[in-house]
Amino acid sequence: ILNVEQSPQSLHVQEGDSTNFTCSFPSSNFYALHWYRWETAKSPEALFVMTLNGDEKKKGRISATLNTKEGYSYLYIKGSQPEDSATYLCAFASGGSYIPTFGRGTSLIVHP
């Protein structure tokens, strides 16, 4: 069973704050790391799929880094806005099955 851990479980920030969350995954047999944003009553939406150690990806105010050797990825949100409020899920795919195993997510609430 692959262990994918996300921290913190939940986070409350004020509008304009920058924030970051962590996803930890097995450091062996890495294939890909996915990040999704899941707003209430909507579908999870893919943010990034990262495959190379040292990868950094950016989409607007959201960026992510990847360290496959130590088994972690960080997701950063710069200048949080209320519309960033969502659950952020990461998922690890190993080289064996390629099928992503999800963490429990980090719930972000941005207060105006």
Added chain:
Amino acid sequence: ETGVTQSPTHLIKTRGQQVTLRCSSQSGHNTVSWYQQALGQGPQFIFQYYREEENGRGNFPPRFSGLQFPNYSSELNVNALELDDSALYLCASSSERPGDGYTFGSGTRLTVV
């Protein structure tokens, strides 16, 4: 390009009954994966279908079964429903390239009473 559609959105069933959940895949995608999300948990992998064949299965009993059709839409069937089957069931489509991300539907909320 169409997204992933799941039906129904909500469903209430009685313990012991059977249920079928449906999912259309996004245009251009030939792989469908099903996940179960129980309260407080991350999505748990049930199984994946690629070109109408089961391509991987998670730790779910045989009463969870599926189908994929020639148009790549899919069904999830659960027999002999148990109270613990109450959850959000998510369907996701993808291409056959494992490095591509998933396109998710908005889920079916199943309540077993």
